[in-house]
Amino acid sequence: MAKTSPSNPNKKTAPQPNAKVRKLRKRIKKSKQTSEGIQSYSNRRRNKKRKIATSMLAIAILLGSGGLAIAAAWISILFISNPQQVSWLNNFVPGWVKVGSNEQRPHTVQEIQTEIKNQQRIVGEIVALESDTQESFLLPIFRDRNNCNTDCKNIVELRIYHLSTDFEWRSPTKKYYDLTTQFSVTGPEEDEVIAPLVEANAEETAGSSIPLPVSEIGRFDKDAPNPGIWYYLRGDRSSGTNQTAYGYVLYYNSDRRNLQQMISWTSPTGDLPQWEQVTGNDEKELVVRQTVGLEPRLRVYQVQPTEFVVNPIKLSEITLKPSVLQDEAYRDALLIAQSGLWTPAYQWLQFIVKQKGKIPSAAQAQIDLIRLHSQLTKKLADTSWASPSQSVLADLIDGRWGEALKVFEASPQNTAEITTLLKADTGRLESRIDAALQINPNRPEVQAWKALIIASQKDTNQAYKWLNTQSKISPDSLSYIKKLLAQI
Template sequence: MAIVLLFTGGALAIASVRIGFLLIVRPSEVLWVNHFLPEWAKIKDVDLDLPQSRKQIENAIYHQGQIAGKVLPLAKTADQSFLLPIFQKRPNCQSDCQKIVELRAYNLSQSSEVSRQKHYEMVARLKIEGPEESFVIAPLVNITNETQGANIALPLNHIESFQGNDLPAGKWFYLRGQRNSGNHSVNYGHIIYYNLKRKHLKVMQSWTSPSGDNPKWQQVTGDNTKELVVNQTVGFEPRVRVYQAKSFNSINNPIRLRLIALKPPTFKDRGYQKALLIARKGLWTPAFKWLQFIRKQHKGKISADSIAQIDLIRLHSELSTKQANINWASPSQQVQVYLIDGSWEKALQVFEKSPSNSKEIVSLLKADRGRLWDRVKVALQVNPNRPQVQTWGALILAAKFGDSRAKSWLKTQKRLNKNNFARLEILLARIEDRTQ
């Protein structure tokens, strides 16, 4: 108890010193303490001065060399309370030449000094800087030839409010910018939360979407509250990041966004752990089918965190299966979506029925940067006796390194029966013809 009291006292002393310093040099950053002070003791920030009309606010911003953006309501109407984005011109710019540098929250003033014209007082402000380029293009790096980006902040030039029911308490917004990277138009930005009760603005989460989608709230886990979903799919590789809004022990930020992750597994069952292993390697549909069986077996024993992991895999499986069910004009694309979905036999049938397109399929296998090979390895790790998977492992190795490497690898696997080996020989010969 003495140690706890000592550390608590030390933390309070440090916090008090910091607040005292900010009260002197940057009082606008600690305006939240006004909620705990009597009227006579409230902090007056030099930037706030007296309540101002909308026109006066815009003029003051203009004289600071900045631009007032379009207001977004924080209450039923913007006449009562609003969020104001502040823009600044970017030097040496060809397009989207304004970036958001600050957000301010204003409330209708109740002061008796206010004239007939509505006046507002600033109750919160937040400096804005965009996410780093390396973060924005990270989802592309491992799947495409995109090189790692620099540690420079990218500009944000749009702000939107989230609409809809069943959102977590408070007001939610997203800031957005866009960057072209190869064939991809990447959307990126921040998730902004405004605590209505404490009048506090906060950046909750940075986000990036190589598919060019904006974040959205949707029902994923079946909770009463929706989850925040960011689509990071690249090409045929489904990838979705899902965040749950969880209660957090903080006065100004009673909510935090927690990513639903697949590591570590949250249920102590060997089958469950293996299912999550193959899901992490991209075999979403086989993993989800396995987890459905496990969930029935352990009905009532699986925690909410485990259900969230299962629902995340289900969401990926739906995306993977949806594209696998499309009849693609290109056999190589059809093979690719089947392999991504873990439909090994269907992929083999397409290869067998497309001798004239063998070169195209061989090019697909040769270009694999490890995503397909990882699926083969993990599928055989979980179940070594899978002739269709063994066949695809040999075909990938033959396309990339030659026939002898493929046959050498096969010797380390469980033997194929005569029918499966004869089938493989025909496909290996087709690959050898196309790689010479």
């Protein structure tokens, strides 16, 4: 029989949980295990879905890339074999790119002419582009004008063609040409064309903004600068005795195969622009004549470089504003030139240049423009005119004040005719007189013409009042001018 150890009354034992507490603890433990299991299951499921999505995306990318590669290869094959089947690509490329267009494939000259006729337009004569029209050519396209009796065809487009270099279009019997340039043509507006006539009071109305037609194209073969090719477009306008020519100057850049409009031009004398040596530079300048009656006007353009690759040059007009030299005497000379006193201005400028020595090329260009006008006015003044009024007009335009007074005094008939001339002046003579007085207010011959023009347009009393304002006029000059006024 086993012995039992006696119980120790001093030893404390932990209290044992009852049945309810034990059940609660088991339930909590089980709940934790279940929650962890659910969370672990959810994570596993999420990771599985992510892997499936990644795999599907990779497969889609591979399939898409392969499809694009196949599509690109197929489009390339069609573009080479039959470009017309991929012409729908024009909806997704820039306007200057043409894919599979019938108009862009090479054509024979006969096909080109047929196409133009089908568009109800008129084929012009082929214009030489370079030395051989078999290699390239310019083709003007015309259209009939409505409500027209004479010269009813006007140019609406210019096209440039080059012999195709594609192997596919080489033929021993036919020549195929690529269309390399299309240039739309609209004539200059009427008010621009007749502007020189309006300024000279030779036209009563200023004209409209309606474009005038151009009907002729030609090439500047003589004296035109190189490289490149220069053309002109021309139209003609008749109004009374005025026969005005007008149009555009075009430049063709052979390297870039680019046709560019440089300037518009108008000439009341009906003259085409001409290339002339004006400034003494290596290249000649383009001169446009706008003389009306005895009033000279020339517009001179220089060829100058630009920063544009496609259009590397431009035509820049030589003007008298602003003054190139910051010199008071030089500015005064330009002032009297702008008033129309070309010869006195040029004489003054020659003296200034002699003093200064070397001057900038831009200043020399302004001087050369004045010299060119002076040559015209001197030629007119040297002409023997049958009419006293024309003789006086030519002298006054050239600044020959004393010679003009001699004609005025020659006979009563001369006096009456010249008085009528002065009365009809619209400002071109008086502006010259005022400019001369501004530079030298004490010149008796100029003072005399100022008094005469006031007396002709107003009355002699007004002329006397003006003379009284001239404090530095000499007694002899005053007596002489009053004698002239008494003849009116």
